[in-house]
Amino acid sequence: MRYTYRCHTCRLTWDTRDDLYDAQADQNAHKYQAHGGARPDGQIIETPGPLDEVGSVVRAGAAGLARGVYRGLTSKSLQKVSETDYFRQAAMLLGGGILILVLIRWLTH
Incomplete structure (x- = not known):
């Protein structure tokens, strides 16, 4: 700030x-x-400085991604797909990206 x-x-x-x-x-x-x-x-x-505005965008994007991942993982049509190794790797990659975004927000605030 x-x-x-x-x-x-x-x-x-x-x-x-x-x-x-x-x-x-x-x-x-x-x-x-x-x-x-x-x-x-x-x-x-x-x-607010330039990093504060970037942090707000990152936080909103991370929240939207989290909602989308939650809806996708709880969907009945994707339950069979979620049992594959490919899906597990993609979910871990996405989760790691979200954690990195949260860490960047925490470090810049």
Whole structure:
């Protein structure tokens, strides 16, 4: 997540920061420089970064794949197919791909 400090009193917005503590440092510096240490009427705004948006797409795709796999595996017409080695290998490959996507989401969040 990315963060931006905005002072509503002064109507100023600072540059976007990658860390919440950097945005809070902007807020504190402005508080002492422009407002004599008084607390300005402002806030720190969370701005989603490019990896956050990718993570949302990956999560939605993984959820859709999981629903499709579940419906396919519980279908009566595919029960005979599911007993073959080919189907088991394909299911393991798909499951491994989903686990990798979940791991990527976890590492980027």
